[in-house]
Amino acid sequence: MSSVPTPLPRTGAHAVPHGLHEAVVRWFDDAARDLPWRHPDCSPWGVLVSEFMLQQTPVVRVLPVWRAWLQRWPRPADLAAESPGEAVRAWGRLGYPRRALRLHAAAVELVERHGGEVPADHDALLALPGVGAYTAAAVAVFAFGGRQTVVDTNIRRVHARAVSGRGLPSRSLTAAETRLAEELMPADDVLSVRWNQAVMELGALVCTARSPKCGQCPLEDRCAWVAAGRPEPEEAPRGQSWHGTDRQVRGAIMAVLRAGAEPVPARHLTGPVDLADAARLPPGALRALDALHDLAAPEEQRRRALEGLLRDGLAVAGAAGVSLPG
Incomplete structure (x- = not known):
């Protein structure tokens, strides 16, 4: 592992845990799941497909569909040549099938405007159908190694607890949370990619919403939420109803x-x-x-x-x- 820069002692109004970057990235080196879209040989298209599928859907459900999708449509042009209905059919039971329509539309756009390739430029990514601020940043980071602030639900939860001392983040992303994420970002481009991956994984596996595994967390001894006595969240998480809807x-x-x-x-x-x-x-x-x-x-x-x-x-x-x- 390359040397990890020492974070600033404070970020805005928040005290930053000492050794924050080093602890989380080293934990990730040992604990990271072996996911195919993280492999060095995964194409930017494979990363883009994974980001569409992972929206509001757990990894375990995405994995088989992602593999089948990339086997059938390894390039944007392959999907663009099919009908939108075939994209919806192949989406299966992932849920929120409008994502399949938007991904198909993005593939068509990639063929028509980008020579069938996923662009590395953040603004070009943001202009694709179905791509919002999070997805554009995630693809720029995870496919191309760019230094962008990636803020998903898992990352927000780790930041809220470890740095802000809150049980859970707000239901909607706030400007203050975005500033905190930007200020916590390591200056080194390579390390910033690893940091984004590591914090996201920590939130997914350890710092979960309902049953955080604090005893397994590399930040337990420096977490502001733990130090504050694990206060209850200001807004309790709400489960989504399904049956009868x-x-x-x-x-x-x-x-x-x-x-x-x-x-x-x-x-x-x-x-x-x-x-x-x-x-x-x-x-x-x-x-x-x-x-x-x-x-x-x-x-x-x-x-x-x-x-x-x-x-x-x-x-x-x-x-x-x-x-x-x-």
């Missing part, structure tokens, strides 16, 4: 559409099941349709969910029925 019904309808190549009559999705009529569907679509109706969601809710999918461009309606976008 429109999101669950939307997901079940999407499963029906993904399971077959042919359009599905809208009446199968929103009305009572006519088994003789539905028997013409492929077996996979028929099983998914059974699962949709097993939810016992009211027809009004199923209709509302379908209308939302049509409005979001995740499904299209034609004379033969509803299908994934072509």
Whole structure:
């Protein structure tokens, strides 16, 4: 490991733990998960795909889909040549399938404006469809080794506890949190990349929201939150409901559409099941349709969910029925 610069004794209004960078980066050298998008031979496209998939989705669910995606579409041009509906189909059950549409649109943009390559420039990344401030910074850092401030939920939580002494960060990113992240960033470009990776991993594996493993943390003896007696967070974390929600019904309808190549009559999705009529569907679509109706969601809710999918461009309606976008 190269020498680690000593951090400033204070950052803004916060006392910075002594040896902060060194402790966290050394911990990461031993504890980091072996993730394929971290490998030196992973392409910038592979990194970009991982960042889209990891939004609000745990690593364990992303890994198999990411591998299948990169095997099928190893370059942006490969995905851009397919229909948006194929991107949605391959997205599977990762959730928030609009990310698949945006990733497809980004691939088209990369082909049309960037010669089929992911640009290293932060502003060019930020201009891609579906790429916000976090994703642009993450790709610039993790694919190209740029010195950018990456601030995700895990990083914010480590900063809040270790430096600010708070149980959890605010629900939304604040300007003060962004300034703190910038001030904590090592000056060395190479080390700044490692620092971003290390803090993110520490938040994901140890400094978790509900059950932090303080005994395994390299910062336990210098953490402002521990020193303050582990005060309760000002805002308790809220779990996302799923069962009985429109999101669950939307997901079940999407499963029906993904399971077959042919359009599905809208009446199968929103009305009572006519088994003789539905028997013409492929077996996979028929099983998914059974699962949709097993939810016992009211027809009004199923209709509302379908209308939302049509409005979001995740499904299209034609004379033969509803299908994934072509």
